[in-house]
Amino acid sequence: MRAFGYDIGQLVVAHVALAVVPVLAGLLLALPVGFWAHRSPAARRVIVPLSGALYTIPSLALIVVMPIILGTGILSPVNVGVTLTIYTLALLVRSVAEALDAVPGTVTTAAVAMGYRSAGLLFAVQLPLAVPVLIAGLRVASVSAFSLVTVGALVGIDSLGTLMTSGFEQDYPQMVAAGIVGSLVLAFVFDALWLGLGRVLTPWSRARTGV
Amino acid sequence: MIEFRDVGKRFADGTVALESLSFTARDGEITVLVGPSGCGKTTSLRMVNRMIDPTSGSVLLQGADVADADPALLRRGIGYVIQQAGLFPHRRVLDNVATVPVLQGLSRRDARARAAELLERVGLDSALAQRYPAQLSGGQQQRVGVARALAGDAPVLLMDEPFSAVDPVVRVELQDELLRLQADLGKTILFVTHDIDEAIRLGDRVAVLRVGGRLAQFAPPDELLAHPADEFVTGFVGRDRGYRRLGFVPAASLALVDLPTVRDGADSGNGAAPGEWTVLLDGADRPAAWLAPDGGRHDLGSVYVTDAGGAVQDGAGTLRGALDAALSSPARCGVAVDADGRYRGGVAADDVLALLERDAGRAVR
Numbered sequence: 001m002r003a004f005g006y007d008i009g010q011l012v013v014a015h016v017a018l019a020v021v022p023v024l025a026g027l028l029l030a031l032p033v034g035f036w037a038h039r040s041p042a043a044r045r046v047i048v049p050l051s052g053a054l055y056t057i058p059s060l061a062l063i064v065v066m067p068i069i070l071g072t073g074i075l076s077p078v079n080v081g082v083t084l085t086i087y088t089l090a091l092l093v094r095s096v097a098e099a100l101d102a103v104p105g106t107v108t109t110a111a112v113a114m115g116y117r118s119a120g121l122l123f124a125v126q127l128p129l130a131v132p133v134l135i136a137g138l139r140v141a142s143v144s145a146f147s148l149v150t151v152g153a154l155v156g157i158d159s160l161g162t163l164m165t166s167g168f169e170q171d172y173p174q175m176v177a178a179g180i181v182g183s184l185v186l187a188f189v190f191d192a193l194w195l196g197l198g199r200v201l202t203p204w205s206r207a208r209t210g211v
Numbered sequence: 212m213i214e215f216r217d218v219g220k221r222f223a224d225g226t227v228a229l230e231s232l233s234f235t236a237r238d239g240e241i242t243v244l245v246g247p248s249g250c251g252k253t254t255s256l257r258m259v260n261r262m263i264d265p266t267s268g269s270v271l272l273q274g275a276d277v278a279d280a281d282p283a284l285l286r287r288g289i290g291y292v293i294q295q296a297g298l299f300p301h302r303r304v305l306d307n308v309a310t311v312p313v314l315q316g317l318s319r320r321d322a323r324a325r326a327a328e329l330l331e332r333v334g335l336d337s338a339l340a341q342r343y344p345a346q347l348s349g350g351q352q353q354r355v356g357v358a359r360a361l362a363g364d365a366p367v368l369l370m371d372e373p374f375s376a377v378d379p380v381v382r383v384e385l386q387d388e389l390l391r392l393q394a395d396l397g398k399t400i401l402f403v404t405h406d407i408d409e410a411i412r413l414g415d416r417v418a419v420l421r422v423g424g425r426l427a428q429f430a431p432p433d434e435l436l437a438h439p440a441d442e443f444v445t446g447f448v449g450r451d452r453g454y455r456r457l458g459f460v461p462a463a464s465l466a467l468v469d470l471p472t473v474r475d476g477a478d479s480g481n482g483a484a485p486g487e488w489t490v491l492l493d494g495a496d497r498p499a500a501w502l503a504p505d506g507g508r509h510d511l512g513s514v515y516v517t518d519a520g521g522a523v524q525d526g527a528g529t530l531r532g533a534l535d536a537a538l539s540s541p542a543r544c545g546v547a548v549d550a551d552g553r554y555r556g557g558v559a560a561d562d563v564l565a566l567l568e569r570d571a572g573r574a575v576r
Contacts (some may be wrong), residue, residue: 028272110297113260114315114359115287128301204301207343 004163004175008182014077015159015186018152023083027138033089034096035122047093054090054169059083059151073103080152080159087148088141090097095137099130135198139191146187150179160186212238213259213367213401217268220254220424228254229424231268236416238366239397243414245404246447250426252403256369259401260289270365288313290360290368290398295376296352298344304355305328305340313365322362329358334388344548350381357389370402374409383525386412407448411435411455412525419444425558433459457531457567462517465533465566467547467556474498496553498546512539515547515558533562 008195033051037044066072066079103126111125134175150161162183167175220229228251228467233246236242244252257263258270261282269276277285290311298307308326313319323574330340333354344352355371360368374382386409393400411432419427419435421443428440436456439445445452471489484506491500491508501509515536519527526532536545537560545558 056534104297104300106295106297107299109262110291110293111299113286113291113293114310115283115285117283120314120368125299125301129299200288204343204345207346 003171004167004178006162011158011160011162012182012186015146015149015161015188017182018077018080018149018157018159019084019142019186020190022084023088023138023142023145025085026141027092029085029089030060030092031094035100037093037097038100044097051090051093054086059087060149062086062154063155063157067200070181075156077138077152077157079147080149080157080210084145084148088145091141092134092137095134095140096130098198099133099137100126102133103129104170128201131198132199135194135201139194142190142194146190150183212271212273213242213399214266214271215255215258216271216433216468218255218258218265219267220251220258220263221266227423229265229549232420232424232426233268233297234258234418234426234429235441236399236401238399238411241393241413243402243410243417245405245407245410245414246420246421247406247422248505249422250420251422252405252420253371254422255420256371256401259367259369260286260291262420275565285407287311287363287429287527288365288367289366290363292356292360292368292373293354294372296349296356296373297346298352298355298359300344302343303340304335304344304347306344307344308359308362310359315363326358326362329362330355331390332361333358333359336542348381348393349377350385353381353385354388357385361392363396365499366399368398368400368489372398372404373402375404382409389413409559411448411458419447443480448474454531457534458526460567462528462530462533462563462566465515465530465562466560468544468559468562470544470546471559472554473549490532490546490554490557494552498548498554501540501546503541511546512536512541513516513545516546517547517549519550530551530563533558534560537563 010079062083063079066082067076068076070078071083072078107125107129108121111121116125149159150164153159153161153165160179163179163182164176165190167173167179215232215234218229218232219227221227223547230469232251233251234242244255246252250562254263258265259272259277261277261280262462266279269278271277272289299310302310306328307324308329309319311323312322312325324358326428327337329338330337335351335358339351341345347355355481360370371441374385377385390413400518402413414432415427417435418429421427427443427447428435430438433456435444435448436452436459439448469484471487472492473485473489475491475493484504485502486504488504489502492497493499498511498514502545503509513532513535515533516527526535532545533545535560536547537543538545540546543560547558549555
């Protein structure tokens, strides 16, 4: 589909890839770091403020600095990808730690008493029970990533944000509007997807008395 | 057999949970650890399956020091029931119970078959097997907790205040259920509670702990009631211990008295004034009510069961049950029934007291 002189399909695919891949990568990184913060109060005192500080770095600055740190080309989408991975990590570390904290003490004590070793405890008991809090964090990170991807357009990395920047240059409000609405729709679609995934993974959380 | 040998626990911050605790929980018995909070009873319990390691002394399980065992393997061989059940909220009841068999290496299918057996054993409807814990009442959850602890077929069971979070009526049901199960299974149970009544009700032997894990007294419950070792135990055992001890005195030699009876539906059964307190029996010889001399119907009061057979029943066959029947009857004489609830005779408070007098006389001599 072409509009405003762009292949919209291609922009959408680029937008989704640039948002979703970093969110998943950020989640994978946040799990061990968050687990560490959950286990060690000393580590937590450093990790949580640090991740909060990371999130305050302006996104444009981070995207521009990335080529210097990573040695990538100035127009490489990797710059946006790594930047968003850092933001997701920053957002989710705290979520992971709090999601693990939220698992009731009696449940983990019972699991240890049954004879679970630490890996079994984490994967069979703690993570499944952490899913509701984790999904909530993931949704925030995802919506944030879908909107931040558009910032990449300022340095020439294509996404639906490109419609906003070039629409602005061409003084073409409909084009800007299409970019905004498109990003919003994508963010909502993926938000619904995470929500659905969370529901599939936690049938027990809706089970209440009187089936 | 679980043996504590001079076990001490000093935490890193300097608090002493246990000074030096020694006692032995015998095979096939329920040994209860009871004491105020801070007496180290839960700490002691958790030393058996190495959730806490002692800083001095040793804990022996069937003669072997638990410190030499791999903690996870050790725990799979010891049943554990925690306060508020601690069920896994994300697993259905059946899979909760199947947890330990799966960890022990059983196939999921075999583990579930075993879990289903145990749910039946603890008196849970099989319809509940597919529910999540949040869909059960507190009492049902606690039964699942007991089933889960039994599923590994461990000879030893650790129970940490398992019934403290349920209401008193359900608690008594669960206690009865445990005694019934124990009569079948003969596990070696270490049971922690802060409730002395629960300790006396369930324990074959009771260890009363003071703060700091010092053993104040370790004795069977009737001895605890009859001869508290010191003021601390006396205070902890509480009021009415003389009366409560009667619950451990068999009433086999108590003679029943004959009471006037009348069968329901007989001529003088309804309306007519019998002129004296009369027991009204139903068609199956079960006492239904007292008839007052003026013919009015009165509640029976508590009925004394002479012998409950295999069932667990408070006061059955003991002087406590007999005396309570006599004292709670409107006719000043209690009604005694057999295990099937059929009328056996009457119990007079004087006879119970006379029996006690005789026993006391024998003890003095």
